[in-house]
Amino acid sequence: MKNVFSLFRLYLLLLLLGFSCSQKKNQESTTAIANPEVEDQRERKTVLFFGNSLTAGYGIEEDEAFPALIQTRLDSLDLDYRVINGGLSGExxxxxxxxxxxxxEEKPEIFVLELGGNDGLRGIPLEETEKNLREIIRSVKNKYPETKILLAGMQIPPNMGQSYTDQFQGMYAKIAEEEGVTLIPFLLEGVAGDPDLNLPDGIHPTAEGHQLVAATVWEYLEPLI
Structure with a gap:
């Protein structure tokens, strides 16, 4: 009889231990699901900067480029956005x-298109540049109709002739109006042509220049946030 009671007590003890472990696992699981950090990470919206070396931050540190500065601004305002730098030099x-x-592949809440400068410097026919920019915009719209699109306007030196230069500059406003997207009239406003704000090549902004570019971008980006 003593052995029976001993076995019964052992059985009860094992049941209690099993229940306790199960309860603990359920609590841990609930805690993980309700973890605000996990929720915040899941809910963050994406701002995708899609461009060339200007976006990539050629010649400076990545965290000095204007997309990174925009991320810093968003974080300082406690806004749940993450920035993706899709810049590629020579694009x-x-x-x-x-x-x-x-x-x-990941839905951007805001898509910032900064391309065309290299086309202009290479003298690529404007019809081709315009066609490609429109196709990029339409591709984003077709896949994500709710995505807000910012088109960064660009200007080039008159190396290819004044007519080409003027038409190039006017192309961005025309596309923005006809495609129904927000236009940044000139991405390098206040930066282009200033040797103190550009690298020795005279094309790519310094870290200080990128601060001004970020301020220009933020002026048009903020209303979309």
Whole structure:
């Protein structure tokens, strides 16, 4: 009889231990699901900067480039956005169009298109540049109709002739109006042509120059946030 009671007590003890462990696991699971950090990470919206070396931050540290500065601004305002820097040095509108789908795997809440400068410097026919920019915009709209699009306008020196230069500059406003997207009239406003704000190549902004670019971008980005 003594052995029976001993076995019964052992059985009860094992049942209690099993219940306690199960309860603990359920509590841990509930805690993980309700973890605000996990929720915040899951709910963060994406701002995708899609461009060339200007976006990539050529010649400076990545955290000094204007997309990173925009991320810092968003964080300082406690806004649940994450910035993706999709800049690639040397990118043209044609090569940008060819790699767009890879970047659209994650839905961008805001898509900032900064391409065309390299097309202009290479004298690529404006019809081709315009066609590619429109196709990029339409591809984003077709996949994510709710995504807000910012088109960064660009200007080039008159190396290809004044007519080409003027048409190039006017192309961005025309596209923005006809495609119904927000236009940043000139991404490098207050920076282009200033040797103190550009690297020795005279094309790419310094870290200080990127601060001004970030301020320009924020002026048009903030209303979309």
């Amino acid at each position: 043209t509108t044609a090569s940008g169009l060819s790699r767009l789908d890879w970047f659209l």
